[in-house]
Amino acid sequence: MNRNIKTYIPFSRPHLGREEEEAVTEVLKSGWLTTGQAAKRFEADFAGCTGARYALSVNSATAGLHLSLEAIGVPPGSYVLTTPYTFTATSEVIRYMGADPLFVDIEEDTYNINPNNIEARIRENGRKMAAILPVHIAGLPCNMKSIMEISRLHGIPVVEDAAHAFPVRLLGRYAGTFGATGVFSFYANKTITTGEGGMVVTDNEEIAARIKVMRLHGIDRESWDRYTTENPAWAYDVVAPGYKYNMPDITAAIGVRQLEKAFPMRDRRRDIALKYLNAFSGCNYLKLPVYDDEHAWHLFMIRLDGERLSISRDEFIRKLNNLGVGTSVHYIPLHLMTYYRTRYDLKPEQFPVSLNNYLNSLSLPIYPDLTDEEVDKIIQSVKSIGILHYKRALM
Ligand SMILES: Cc1ncc(COP(=O)(O)O)c(C=O)c1O
Structure with a gap:
C-alpha cells in the first residue's frame, strides 16, 4: 500500500x-x-x-x-x-x-x-x-x-x-x-x-x-x-x-x-469538478455526476459500469488506494443497515435505485487544497485502472 x-x-x-x-x-x-x-x-x-x-x-x-x-x-x-x-x-x-x-x-x-x-x-x-x-x-x-x-x-x-x-x-x-x-x-x-x-x-x-x-x-x-x-x-x-x-x-x-471563504472555496471545488468531468468524458465505463453551476461539490461521486468493467467497485477502491489515492463510498443505504433492516423488515431490492447506485459508486477527493498535480494524479489513476479492466470484447 x-x-x-x-x-x-x-x-x-x-x-x-x-x-x-x-x-x-x-x-x-x-x-x-x-x-x-x-x-x-x-x-x-x-x-x-x-x-x-x-x-x-x-x-x-x-x-x-x-x-x-x-x-x-x-x-x-x-x-x-x-x-x-x-x-x-x-x-x-x-x-x-x-x-x-x-x-x-x-x-x-x-x-x-x-x-x-x-x-x-x-x-x-x-x-x-x-x-x-x-x-x-x-x-x-x-x-x-x-x-x-x-x-x-x-x-x-x-x-x-x-x-x-x-x-x-x-x-x-x-x-x-x-x-x-x-x-x-x-x-x-x-x-x-x-x-x-x-x-x-x-x-x-x-x-x-x-x-x-x-x-x-x-x-x-x-x-x-x-x-x-x-x-x-x-x-x-x-x-x-x-x-x-x-x-x-x-x-x-x-x-x-x-x-x-465559502465562495472562493466553492469555486475551487467547482474547478476540480470540471476538470474531472472533462477528463472522464470519454470514459464510457464511468457514470459521472450531474453538473449544475450551483452544485456545492461536497462530494464527487462516480459510478462504475459493471457491464464494461471486469473489476468490482471494492477492488477499484483498493487499487486506487495502492496508487496513493484515498476515496470513500457515499452511502451504504440505510435500508441495508442492521437497525433499519430488522426493525422495518426491509429487503435490499425494495429500493432498487439506491441499492444499485450504492453498489457501483465511489467518491473521489474534492476539496480546495487539492493541487492541480494531485487532481491530475487522481485522473490518471482512475483511467489507468479503468483501461486495464475494460472488457475488451466491447471495444
Ligand atoms: C446527509 C447528512 N445529514 C446529516 C449529517 C449530520 O451532520 P453532523 O455531523 O453535523 O451532525 C451528515 C453528516 O455527515 C450528513 O452527511
Missing part, C-alpha cells in the same frame, strides 16, 4: 488558515468560551448570506435536524418521508421523536429523493405523515419545486437536510430556505467547517423561538443574556426538558472565518 505521507492524497482535508487561528485565539483571550458574541455574529452573517430570517447555531447538523422535527411537532407514531441514500443522522432523529422513517427511493442520476416516489408513498400509506425530509446529496439540490408542491398539496411540512449543500442556490434562493427549516453541517469534511457544528435556518418566528429554547436545556434565557444584562444570571425558568445543543464561541469564531 502506498501510504507515503508525502504523496498519498487523502480523501478529505479541511481548508484552514491564519484567519481561523487568530479568531480562536481572540475567543480564548476574551474569557468567554461558551455560546456568546461569536455565535451571534456567525448567526447574523449566515442569515445575511442565505436571506433566512433566522439562523440558529447548534453543535451539529444532527442536533439541528432533531430540534427541527421537535419544533415543527413530529408526533410519536407518525411517519417522516425521507431517503435511504443518506448518512444515518438524517433518519436517527426521526426515531428520537418516536416516529418512523418512511423511505422513498432516489433518482438514478442525481441520487436525490424522487418526488414521484414521495407521492406514491403518501398515497399507499394511511398513517399520518408528519414531515418530508429531503437531503441535497453531495451538494446537488433536490427538485424543491416538486417537493414543495407536494408539501402544499398534502399539508406536510418540509425539513431540508442541507448538510452537504452550502452554498447552493436554486430557483433564486438558497437550498435550505425552502422548507419550514433547513439544516447545514460544519462537520470536519464539509464545505465550510468548524470541526463539529451546524446551523438551522427558518423564516418562522415560532419555530425559531422553540429551537432557541430547546437547544439550551429548555431554559427561557440564553446564557449571553443571563450574564450580560441587569437581571441576575440565576433568574431563569425551565419551560421544557430541552437539550444541550448550543454552539460554543470557539467553534462559532471559526465559522465566521470559514463563511467569508
Whole structure:
C-alpha cells in the first residue's frame, strides 16, 4: 500500500488558515468560551448570506435536524418521508421523536429523493405523515419545486437536510430556505467547517423561538443574556426538558472565518469538478455526476459500469488506494443497515435505485487544497485502472 505521507492524497482535508487561528485565539483571550458574541455574529452573517430570517447555531447538523422535527411537532407514531441514500443522522432523529422513517427511493442520476416516489408513498400509506425530509446529496439540490408542491398539496411540512449543500442556490434562493427549516453541517469534511457544528435556518418566528429554547436545556434565557444584562444570571425558568445543543464561541469564531471563504472555496471545488468531468468524458465505463453551476461539490461521486468493467467497485477502491489515492463510498443505504433492516423488515431490492447506485459508486477527493498535480494524479489513476479492466470484447 502506498501510504507515503508525502504523496498519498487523502480523501478529505479541511481548508484552514491564519484567519481561523487568530479568531480562536481572540475567543480564548476574551474569557468567554461558551455560546456568546461569536455565535451571534456567525448567526447574523449566515442569515445575511442565505436571506433566512433566522439562523440558529447548534453543535451539529444532527442536533439541528432533531430540534427541527421537535419544533415543527413530529408526533410519536407518525411517519417522516425521507431517503435511504443518506448518512444515518438524517433518519436517527426521526426515531428520537418516536416516529418512523418512511423511505422513498432516489433518482438514478442525481441520487436525490424522487418526488414521484414521495407521492406514491403518501398515497399507499394511511398513517399520518408528519414531515418530508429531503437531503441535497453531495451538494446537488433536490427538485424543491416538486417537493414543495407536494408539501402544499398534502399539508406536510418540509425539513431540508442541507448538510452537504452550502452554498447552493436554486430557483433564486438558497437550498435550505425552502422548507419550514433547513439544516447545514460544519462537520470536519464539509464545505465550510468548524470541526463539529451546524446551523438551522427558518423564516418562522415560532419555530425559531422553540429551537432557541430547546437547544439550551429548555431554559427561557440564553446564557449571553443571563450574564450580560441587569437581571441576575440565576433568574431563569425551565419551560421544557430541552437539550444541550448550543454552539460554543470557539467553534462559532471559526465559522465566521470559514463563511467569508465559502465562495472562493466553492469555486475551487467547482474547478476540480470540471476538470474531472472533462477528463472522464470519454470514459464510457464511468457514470459521472450531474453538473449544475450551483452544485456545492461536497462530494464527487462516480459510478462504475459493471457491464464494461471486469473489476468490482471494492477492488477499484483498493487499487486506487495502492496508487496513493484515498476515496470513500457515499452511502451504504440505510435500508441495508442492521437497525433499519430488522426493525422495518426491509429487503435490499425494495429500493432498487439506491441499492444499485450504492453498489457501483465511489467518491473521489474534492476539496480546495487539492493541487492541480494531485487532481491530475487522481485522473490518471482512475483511467489507468479503468483501461486495464475494460472488457475488451466491447471495444
Ligand atoms: C446527509 C447528512 N445529514 C446529516 C449529517 C449530520 O451532520 P453532523 O455531523 O453535523 O451532525 C451528515 C453528516 O455527515 C450528513 O452527511
